[in-house]
Amino acid sequence: MSEDDIVELPVDGELDLHAFAPREVPSVVEEYLAECRRRGILSARLVHGRGKGVQRAVVWRLLGSLEGVVSWRQAPPHAGGWGATLVELAPPGKPGRGEE
Numbered sequence: 001m002s003e004d005d006i007v008e009l010p011v012d013g014e015l016d017l018h019a020f021a022p023r024e025v026p027s028v029v030e031e032y033l034a035e036c037r038r039r040g041i042l043s044a045r046l047v048h049g050r051g052k053g054v055q056r057a058v059v060w061r062l063l064g065s066l067e068g069v070v071s072w073r074q075a076p077p078h079a080g081g082w083g084a085t086l087v088e089l090a091p092p093g094k095p096g097r098g099e100e
Contacts, residue, residue: 011035016047017055025055026062033089037068042089045075050083059085068096 075084090096
């Protein structure tokens, strides 16, 4: 990857994954949520789209393994329904799900 390939994303608690290739999604989500935590943004919305649910399954599987993730759930209808996932993060320095 060159510097030309690096994309700066606004870190505001909402990440639309439609712009990323499926192989990029896990690393983008991991880095984005880590940066949210560093900035004290403890609630995030990941927009993965509805489709067949493949991208959602990738995101949910990843969330189960990430440091600092407290919980996640399908967004309510007004926030994207099954096309988005809401994530709650632990404050920096505090353990998330499955951490001690």
